[in-house]
Amino acid sequence: MLKDSVYDRVSEIHSEQPWFVLGAARDFLLYHSDIPEISHFYSFEADPYTEQVLAIPDGCVDILFDCDECRPTAKVCGTTLEATNAEFIHNHRYFGVRFAPGLTPDFLQASANELIEHQLNLLDVAPIASIIFEQIIRCSVFADQVAIFEKFYANQCARKSSKLTLFAVNEIFVHKGNIQIQDLAESTGCSTRTIQRQFLADMGMSPKAFSRIIRCQSAVYDLNHSKNVTFADLAFDLGFSDQSHFLREFKKLVSVTPLDYLHRVKQEAYVARLRYF
Incomplete structure (x- = not known):
């Protein structure tokens, strides 16, 4: 029934969050992963002069790390169904993992329905990620953060659909x-x-x-x-x-x-x- 692997197709789907890019204080860093289930990694510092940054529908699950030294957090963000305030904090540096459209990592203890239009605490729905949480938030180099997550995900997989x-x-x-x-x-x-x-x-x-x-x-x-x-x-x-x-x-x-x-x-x-x- 399935002529081509869905993983082959997702590489052709461009998952864009333009308001994230325009809401960055400086450069918006991108790394397209060789892992087919991951669309890309990204990192940026939130611009203090941008009042609101919107997330638009992209069909993706993101894991977003707020690497603030005082109060670091990590959220699992399901796709929105309309433009929604992303609630970035001015001057905070963020590191994100965007999974390919329609795919959900299997280590998340949340259903697909629970993720749609919701933001969940990463450690609540994925206790296994506690080690990489500490490593990523303490790291200030984008390429090293990517390597930390890719090493972790090497032992994981995407949730299987029918x-x-x-x-x-x-x-x-x-x-x-x-x-x-x-x-x-x-x-x-x-x-x-x-x-x-x-x-x-x-x-x-x-x-x-x-x-x-x-x-x-x-x-x-x-x-x-x-x-x-x-x-x-x-x-x-x-x-x-x-x-x-x-x-x-x-x-x-x-x-x-x-x-x-x-x-x-x-x-x-x-x-x-x-x-x-």
């Missing part, structure tokens, strides 16, 4: 979120009700909600990294019925219109802020 859900996720990736549940039903021979039920059990959200997130992320990536993208072409490529529908949907999930977003990204030199390791 073959039906894996197929659905793969198809959503392939179509950049532009797919209907009826199409999944025709491809699998399963009823829409069965697909809905199994997907919700494995992912904590409906196929429609996950498709919406992936379609939004595809739009954000193109706006961030394409020089000559037009809203009309983008709306067409992502299967929106018309440009106005795309504009409304984008604003719901990202909090601003595509035009406002594009102006902000260019003004703040978004790509220039990124530092790859």
Whole structure:
């Protein structure tokens, strides 16, 4: 049923949190992991002059370490379903691990549904992570923090989903979120009700909600990294019925219109802020 491994597909999905990048005091550090279940690692210092930093839907689970010397913390952050205040503390340095869209590390003692739109204390849901928590918060070098987590995760794995859900996720990736549940039903021979039920059990959200997130992320990536993208072409490529529908949907999930977003990204030199390791 599953033609390609879902882990092969996730490398093609660009998981973006643009307001994190624009809310960094200086450079936003990035490291794309060779571990297929991990999208990337990131690190930044929160800008004292940015009043609010938003998290947008990305379908990912993040583990976020606040490396403050006095009160360090670590949170497990499930994906949001709309733009939400990320609650960063000014001048604090953060180290983050973003898992690939749709994947959940199995060492977390929390269901997929418990993670959606929630932030949980890492040590409450993963006591096994206490050792790396101490090591990471005491470390000030991004590359060393990455190495600490990768060594820990070498003995871990992603939570297993059903073959039906894996197929659905793969198809959503392939179509950049532009797919209907009826199409999944025709491809699998399963009823829409069965697909809905199994997907919700494995992912904590409906196929429609996950498709919406992936379609939004595809739009954000193109706006961030394409020089000559037009809203009309983008709306067409992502299967929106018309440009106005795309504009409304984008604003719901990202909090601003595509035009406002594009102006902000260019003004703040978004790509220039990124530092790859």
